[in-house]
Amino acid sequence: MSSGPQPPKISFQKRLRSLIGDRTVSGFAREVGLSESLVRKYLQGSEPTLSKARQIARNCNVTIDWLAGDQSSASRR
Numbered sequence: 001m002s003s004g005p006q007p008p009k010i011s012f013q014k015r016l017r018s019l020i021g022d023r024t025v026s027g028f029a030r031e032v033g034l035s036e037s038l039v040r041k042y043l044q045g046s047e048p049t050l051s052k053a054r055q056i057a058r059n060c061n062v063t064i065d066w067l068a069g070d071q072s073s074a075s076r077r
Contacts, residue, residue, distance in 0.1 A: 010069040016027075016042055019060045019067075032059040 016039075020028045025043070029036040033055060042048055048056065057064045 010071065011064050012047060012067065012069055013043060013045055015058070015062075015067050015069060019056070019062070 023031075025039050026036045027041040034043075034052065038052070053064055053067055057067045062065075064072075
């Protein structure tokens with residue numbers, strides 16, 4: 001049973017861009033423990049593995065649901 005229309009999902013790419021903010025991609029990548037090239041792939045539309053998404057979420061203090069674009073979940077921890 002559905003409780004009505006679901007809010008649209010925001011892409012992982014857009015959520016990642018919002019987490020990076022004013023930082024450089026290389027600086028953000030260092031902060032979350034990923035390579036710069038991998039973060040750039042995500043910004044171009046590639047989807048992370050679950051373990052990489054968890055790593056980003058944990059290091060940025062956000063929920064994995066939020067990072068995945070779920071608007072019905074609490075936005076950030």
